[in-house]
Amino acid sequence: MTDARPPGADEAAFIAAVRSGDAARFALITERHRRELQVHCYRMLANYEDAQDLTQETFxxxxxxxxxxxxxxxxxxxxxxxxxxxxxxxLDKRNDRIPVPFELPDPGSEVPHLQPYxxxxxPEDPQESAVARETIELAFIVAVQHLPPRQRAVFVLRDxxxxxxxxxxxxxxxTVASVTSALQRARVTMRRRLPGRRLDWRSPATHELSDDERGVVKSYIDAHERNDLDGLMSLLREDLRFAMLPAPGTLVMTAEEAVDGWVSGGLFQRGRDDWRGVATTFxxxxxxxxxxxxxxxxxxxxFAIAVLRVVDxxxxxxxxxxxAGRPWPGLPPTLSVVADVTAE
Incomplete structure (x- = not known):
């Protein structure tokens, strides 16, 4: 999303608002950039609520x-x-946001402050939306969090x-030399954190869900609503990577181990077996x-939001x-017994 355009009407209107001290006009002009700035802050922080706060701080x-x-x-x-x-x-003020060293076992799991977006x-801007999936998928966001803050900033601004x-x-x-060095180190980390993934962040990329993805979400919800544990198990790969935030730790397990773990934790048992699901995207x-x-x-x-990566x-x-007990944008906090809701 290179912004190489010369200053134009937007800047002229902004400067006029500044000179006249027109705070309302200033707010109207800057508000147009809220969504893209919020995504930028989210890439830096991996937390939706913090991104909202820092966007307001930016203004x-x-x-x-x-x-x-x-x-x-x-x-x-x-x-x-x-x-x-x-x-x-x-980030300088938050000791709990220090990147976990890559050398630790499964460092990708240690981002307990991660929130879905x-x-x-x-953003509604077509150019920004074209790269959104590649640079906002959870795996990418988690990988970025393992860069030191200034290296992270260099990577996001440059790549x-x-x-x-x-x-x-x-x-x-x-200095330009410092930026170049930081970017080289960041790219090495990102390649290690995302092996086999697409790493050309600035090329056009699709962000539409595939038929496979839509079908799997529907089946995942259906299995919950029917308490169909065999059906649920059939949807999971035998090397499933599972995490439940804010608890730290990503586990790699078989489909049977995953379902058995959920059942032993009380889910799908009497009193916790009446489910409804809403298909959505984060x-x-x-x-x-x-x-x-x-x-x-x-x-x-x-109760929970499950963000899925579907392969084959x-x-x-x-x-x-x-x-549980907190609002999520675009999702109703409750559903009536007869509700039939689909989130966009």
């Missing part, structure tokens, strides 16, 4: 620094620079947004929102998120 900083926008940069570039540094300041909040080295160096107050990936009804409850309540018609990775 506050932009207002306070409004006089610093000159005619040598576009408004979008200027806002991305502010957002990137706001995220870096946030609702597709309906993704995701397509900024030239000089522009990234200026934004991060680094992070441009197929997902199921699972609702559970207790015997005395007149409604099904949101089977679930290869299942990342679950505890969703």
């Amino acid at each position: 506050l900083r932009a207002w306070h620094k409004r006089e610093s926008l000159r005619g040598d940069a576009t408004l979008r570039t200027w806002l991305y620079r502010i957002a990137t540094n706001a995220c870096l300041d946030f 609702p597709d309906r909040m993704l 995701v947004l397509g900024w030239p080295a000089s522009q990234a160096a200026d934004a991060l107050e680094l 992070n441009r990936m197929p997902a199921a929102a699972l609702y559970l009804r207790s015997p005395d409850d007149p409604e099904y309540r949101l 018609g089977k679930i290869a990775e299942l990342t679950g998120f505890d969703a």
Whole structure:
């Protein structure tokens, strides 16, 4: 998403708002960039709620620094620079966000603050949407979290947004040589974290779900609603990677081990066997929102979100998120007994 356009009408309107002190006009102009900045913050932080907060912090900083926008940069570039540094300041203050060394066993699992990103909040800009799936899938987001913060920023600015080295160096107050070195190290880590995955982030990429993916989500929900454990087991690969956030740890297990583990944890047992599911998408990936009804409850309540990676018609990775008692964008907190809901 290289932004090489010369400053134009957007910047002229912004500068006019700054000169007149028109805060409302300033907010209207910058608001157009909210969704893409929020995705940028999410890539940096892996947490949807933090991305919302840091996007708002970006707009506050932009207002306070409004006089610093000159005619040598576009408004979008200027806002991305502010957002990137706001995220870096946030990471500098959070000891719980220190990357786990790659050498530890299965470091990809140690991102307990990971949250899924609702597709309906993704940018509507066609150019940004074209690369969204490649750069917002959970595996990519987790891999990015294992880069040190400034290396992470360099990687996102250079290889995701397509900024030239000089522009990234200026934004991060680094030398071009430092940016080049950081990018080389980041690419090595990303290749190790995503073996066999597509690594050309700036090329056009599909973000539509395949028929296989849609079919697997439907079958996954049907198996829950029928308490069909054999059917559920048949959907899982024998080398399933499973995680349930916020609990740390990704386990590799057989389909039978996965289902047996869920049953031994109390699911599909009397009192926890009345399911409804909603097919949806998070992070441009197929997902199921699972609702559970207790015997005395007149409604099904949101219980968990399962984000799936489907390979050859089977679930290869299942990342679950505890969703009980909290709102999730685009999902109703409850379903009535007769409800038939499909989320987009």
